[in-house]
Amino acid sequence: MVTIKDCQEIINKKLAGLSLPEQPVNLYDPIRYVVELEGKRIRPTLVLMGCNLFSDSIEKAVNPAIAIELFHNFTLMHDDIMDQSDLRRNKPTIHKKWNVNIGILSGDAMLIKAYEFLAHSPLAGLPQILEVFNKTALEVCEGQQFDMDYESTASVTLQDYLQMIELKTAILLASSLKIGAISAGSSEKNAAYLADFGRNIGIAFQLQDDLLDVYGILEQFGKQPGNDIASNKKTFLLLTALEMARGEMLNTLKYWIGQKNFNRDEKVRNVISVFDGLGIKEITENKINSFYDLAIKSLEMVSVSKSRKQPLLQFAEMMMNRRK
Amino acid sequence: MVTIKDCQEIINKKLAGLSLPEQPVNLYDPIRYVVELEGKRIRPTLVLMGCNLFSDSIEKAVNPAIAIELFHNFTLMHDDIMDQSDLRRNKPTIHKKWNVNIGILSGDAMLIKAYEFLAHSPLAGLPQILEVFNKTALEVCEGQQFDMDYESTASVTLQDYLQMIELKTAILLASSLKIGAISAGSSEKNAAYLADFGRNIGIAFQLQDDLLDVYGILEQFGKQPGNDIASNKKTFLLLTALEMARGEMLNTLKYWIGQKNFNRDEKVRNVISVFDGLGIKEITENKINSFYDLAIKSLEMVSVSKSRKQPLLQFAEMMMNRRK
Numbered sequence: 117m118v119t120i121k122d123c124q125e126i127i128n129k130k131l132a133g134l135s136l137p138e139q140p141v142n143l144y145d146p147i148r149y150v151v152e153l154e155g156k157r158i159r160p161t162l163v164l165m166g167c168n169l170f171s172d173s174i175e176k177a178v179n180p181a182i183a184i185e186l187f188h189n190f191t192l193m194h195d196d197i198m199d200q201s202d203l204r205r206n207k208p209t210i211h212k213k214w215n216v217n218i219g220i221l222s223g224d225a226m227l228i229k230a231y232e233f234l235a236h237s238p239l240a241g242l243p244q245i246l247e248v249f250n251k252t253a254l255e256v257c258e259g260q261q262f263d264m265d266y267e268s269t270a271s272v273t274l275q276d277y278l279q280m281i282e283l284k285t286a287i288l289l290a291s292s293l294k295i296g297a298i299s300a301g302s303s304e305k306n307a308a309y310l311a312d313f314g315r316n317i318g319i320a321f322q323l324q325d326d327l328l329d330v331y332g333i334l335e336q337f338g339k340q341p342g343n344d345i346a347s348n349k350k351t352f353l354l355l356t357a358l359e360m361a362r363g364e365m366l367n368t369l370k371y372w373i374g375q376k377n378f379n380r381d382e383k384v385r386n387v388i389s390v391f392d393g394l395g396i397k398e399i400t401e402n403k404i405n406s407f408y409d410l411a412i413k414s415l416e417m418v419s420v421s422k423s424r425k426q427p428l429l430q431f432a433e434m435m436m437n438r439r440k
Numbered sequence: 441m442v443t444i445k446d447c448q449e450i451i452n453k454k455l456a457g458l459s460l461p462e463q464p465v466n467l468y469d470p471i472r473y474v475v476e477l478e479g480k481r482i483r484p485t486l487v488l489m490g491c492n493l494f495s496d497s498i499e500k501a502v503n504p505a506i507a508i509e510l511f512h513n514f515t516l517m518h519d520d521i522m523d524q525s526d527l528r529r530n531k532p533t534i535h536k537k538w539n540v541n542i543g544i545l546s547g548d549a550m551l552i553k554a555y556e557f558l559a560h561s562p563l564a565g566l567p568q569i570l571e572v573f574n575k576t577a578l579e580v581c582e583g584q585q586f587d588m589d590y591e592s593t594a595s596v597t598l599q600d601y602l603q604m605i606e607l608k609t610a611i612l613l614a615s616s617l618k619i620g621a622i623s624a625g626s627s628e629k630n631a632a633y634l635a636d637f638g639r640n641i642g643i644a645f646q647l648q649d650d651l652l653d654v655y656g657i658l659e660q661f662g663k664q665p666g667n668d669i670a671s672n673k674k675t676f677l678l679l680t681a682l683e684m685a686r687g688e689m690l691n692t693l694k695y696w697i698g699q700k701n702f703n704r705d706e707k708v709r710n711v712i713s714v715f716d717g718l719g720i721k722e723i724t725e726n727k728i729n730s731f732y733d734l735a736i737k738s739l740e741m742v743s744v745s746k747s748r749k750q751p752l753l754q755f756a757e758m759m760m761n762r763r764k
Contacts, residue, residue, distance in 0.1 A: 142586040194548060198541040217522040217588060219542055224518060225581045228550065229575055231555060235570040242566065246559040250552055257549045261467040262539060 117424065118168050120431055123161040126174075127282055128154065128159035130182055136229075146210045146222035147229070150189050153205050158291045158435075160185040165431060166296025166310055169424055177299040180245055183234035184292050186226055187249075193223035197376060198264065207287045248298070252291040259284025266350055274355050278319065286318025309417040314426070316411035320404045321435050326351035330388060338342040348373050352403065353396050354387075358367045412413045441748065442492050444755055447485040450498075452478065454506055460553075470534045470546035471553070474513050477529050482511040482759075483616045489755060490634055493748055500562045501623040504569055507558035508616050510550055511573075515580055517547035522588065524576025565622040567682070572622070576615040583608025590674055600678045602643065610642025632742040640735035644728045645759050650675035651724045654712060666708035674699050676727065677720050678711075689714045732760060 118126075131151050136144040160181035167177035194210040195201075197219045203209060212220035237245045262280040266272045289313040297307040329344040330353055344351050354369075361369055370392050372383045391397065410434060415425055442450075446501075455475050460468045470739040484505035491501035521543045527533060535543035561569045586604040590596045605670060614635040621631040653668040668675050677691075683717055685693055692714050696707045715721065739749055 137582075140582055140589055142589060144584060162557055194544055198544060220518055220522060221585055221588075224548075224551065225578055227551060227579065232574045232578075233571070235567065235574060239567065243559065243563065246555070250556045250559060253552045254549055254556075257552065258461075258464055258467055258544055261464040261542075261545055264545075265464055265466060303475040317556075416690045 117172075117427060118164065118174060118292075119427060120161055120434065122406055123164040123174075124157045126164065126178060127157045127160045127181060127185060130178055132186070134182075138363050142214065142218050143222050143225055143406060144314055146193075146214055147226050149213070150210065150226070151186075151260055153207060157185060159188050159288060162289060162314060162431070163296040163299070164281060164291035166293035167300040168296075169300070169310065169418065169420055169428065170297060170302040170306070173302035179233045179298050180235040180249075180295045180299055181292075183230045183232075183237075183249070184288070184295065186230035188231065188254060188288065190223050190226040190230060191260070193219055193226060193416075195260060197223075234292075238299050238301075240301065244298050245295050245392070246290050248294055251395070252287055255283045255287050259287075272355060274352070274359060277350060277352060277355050281322040282315065285322050286315045289318035289321075290314035306418050308422070309414050312414035313411045316407045316414060317432050320411065321398060321405035323352050323404045323407065324436060326353055327397070327404065330391065331397055332434055333372075342388075345384045345387045353383070353391060353400055355400055357391055357394055357396050360394050361390060365393055367403050402438075408432070441496075442498060443490065443751060443752060444485055444489070446760065447488040447498075448481045450488065450502060451481045451505060451509060454502055456504075466542050467546050467549055468473065470517075470538055470542055471550050473499070473519060473537070474534065474550070475510075477494060477531060479529060481509060483512050483612060486616035486638060486755070487620040487623070489751055490617035490621075491624040493634065493742065493752065494621060494626040494630070494746055495624035500541055501620045503557045503560040504573075504619045504623055505616075507554045507556075507561075508612070510554035510557065511577060512549050512612065514550040514554060515584070517543055517550060519584060519747070521547075521582070552732075561619075562623050562625075564625065568622050569619050572615050576611050579611050579658070581609045583611075596674050596679060598676070598683060599678060599758045601674060601679050605646040606639065606643055609646050610639045613645075614638035615643035630742050630744070635736050636738035637735045637756075640731045640738060641756050641759055643736065644731035647676050647728045647731065649720070649758060650677055651728065654715065655721055659707060666712075668705070669708045669711045670704050677715060677724055680723055681715055681718055681720050684718050684720075685714060689717055718738065728760075732756070 120128055121260075134148075134151060136147060138144070157215065161182050163177050163181035164174050167174045181297070189312055192204060193210050196204055197211045197216055201209055202212050209219070210222060214222075225281075230416060232246065233279065235242070262276070263284055266276065266280065291314075293314040294307045294311040297310050302310075326344065329341055332341050343349075344354070347356075357369060358366075371385055377382065411428075415428060419426070454759065458472075460471060460473060462468070462611070466613065486500050487501050487505035491642075505712055512673045514656050516528060517534050520528055521535045525533055526536050531537075533543070533544060538546075558569065558573055559566070583604055583606070587608055590600065590604065603710055615638075617638040618631045618635040621634050655666055656665050667673075668678070670751065672678075681693060682690075694708060699707065736753075739752060740755075742749070
């Protein structure tokens with residue numbers, strides 16, 4: 117059995133050996149730059165661990181794992197352009213360091229490179245892996261589009277929001293595990309349970325991100341809490357509050373959402389006091405726990421020995437331990 | 441044997457039946473819009489004809505043909521953003537009709553849709569088809585990057601230019617034929633000769649486009665001649681002229697290239713007179729003919745009966761007949 121750290125090392129080593137042409141530099145330098153930013157390699161690690169759940173030889177899952185990581189990086193490159201983000205992992209984003217055109221085109225090339233690695237998946241599983249990957253990739257695009265649409269939509273429901281984060285974030289985690297399982301030749305049933313585990317952990321993780329933005333501690337969270345409140349971001353917390361609040365509390369929420377010029381700290385404080393009045397923290401924690409429990413139950417359904425599941429249980433805990 | 445028109449009809453019918461989700465509309469409406477613009481369907485027709493050269497059943501090449509057409513449309517969507525083009529086939533481009541973000545994301549989704557169809561290529565040829573497609577797709581990105589780079593590069597050589605149009609345009613024609621051939625189960629040797637035919641026709645076609653911009657007749661060319669001259673576009677004609685011109689002729693070229701404010705017709709007239717003095721029209725025609733001849737020779741090398749090659753010969757003539 118391999119550990120999470122083993123997986124990350126395998127991925128980083130393989131990516132460090134990524135061979136790209138020298139020319140045109142403006143196409144390939146941005147890809148080199150993004151790949152060298154590293155990051156946590158969560159998704160490719162899940163591919164390897166999904167494989168390792170069923171098989172002791174994980175080499176066959178390395179190419180699809182790299183494909184998933186390159187795909188994820190491609191989405192970050194294009195999302196950063198669309199969201200006009202200047203920084204990613206504390207470094208300038210591609211379209212800031214180079215320009216938007218280079219960001220678009222090197223992102224495209226990154227997606228194609230992802231397919232290059234995917235094409236070198238185990239041959240027996242190739243058609244199924246391609247199908248899962250293509251479906252997932254489209255769904256991630258759908259999630260990003262819904263996310264952009266919701267910025268200017270007045271009436272986003274909690275259900276809309278949950279569907280959006282499922283598409284944008286959770287399904288890629290699910291499919292990473294599933295592709296790993298297929299690479300190992302697992303049964304469809306096992307692969308599906310494993311994917312459910314990943315999907316539910318993914319949703320729990322995203323909801324926790326929303327929670328930490330409001331109730332997190334700076335040192336643990338790595339950024340100033342309250343950004344989502346200040347920017348009126350439609351998170352699980354705000355949408356839940358808007359569905360629940362009545363009278364004075366609803367007025368307070370609407371007042372602060374409608375303010376164009378405001379004192380940031382004052383807005384954050386006032387919105388949090390409404391959240392507190394409605395018990396939003398506990399509601400969110402309960403929701404996170406229910407998705408987490410669903411995940412664990414799905415993992416229990418996978419018919420392999422308990423001991424083989426240990427690394428994935430550790431992974432799930434690691435994903436969530438910021439709230440502990 | 442199928443005709444060019446048969447192929448176009450098969451492609452249009454298949455694309456008309458393209459099933460896309462309703463939601464999110466901002467992701468899928470642009471794809472529907474682009475697909476409905478139709479166009480000449482040159483590349484997917486080449487896939488079907490490449491298959492038909494070796495096999496009487498071309499249904500097996502329909503999915504990869506659609507993949508190639510969707511890929512081509514994806515490149516147009518993103519190129520139009522990068523080149524800030526407002527019109528495509530006389531209709532507003534996606535980023536004009538919607539916005540840049542929607543252009544980026546629906547382009548991404550279109551590329552993924554292309555891979556969805558590609559994954560349904562004949563299973564026996566799938567790994568090889570994926571390899572050809574991925575390599576080609578990256579080369580098309582390289583061509584687009586070189587094209588953008590050359591806009592601000594002072595010293596672009598003729599060789600640079602020929603390499604760029606090969607990457608940006610010719611290789612996709614070559615690979616369309618090759619993927620068709622692989623779908624039919626042709627030998628590697630035959631597929632390679634066929635690809636050479638497509639590559640040389642592609643280069644000849646692009647050079648002819650350069651020629652027609654200067655020496656074309658409005659009705660035949662569909663746009664006002666002289667646009668490339670007015671915009672200092674580094675075409676085969678201009679680069680050849682810059683390599684050949686000396687003394688007064690070189691000064692005239694450099695003068696008009698350097699002018700910021702100018703009378704369009706005067707600039708076009710003066711540059712053409714230098715071209716005429718250097719015999720650029722004939723040089724370009726000779727170059728086109730030499731690539732065309734190379735193409736025909738490559739097609740002759742494919743070991744199938746002459747009669748099977750007739751549709752492809754017709755296709756080559758159709759691609760070039762604007763100069764006749």
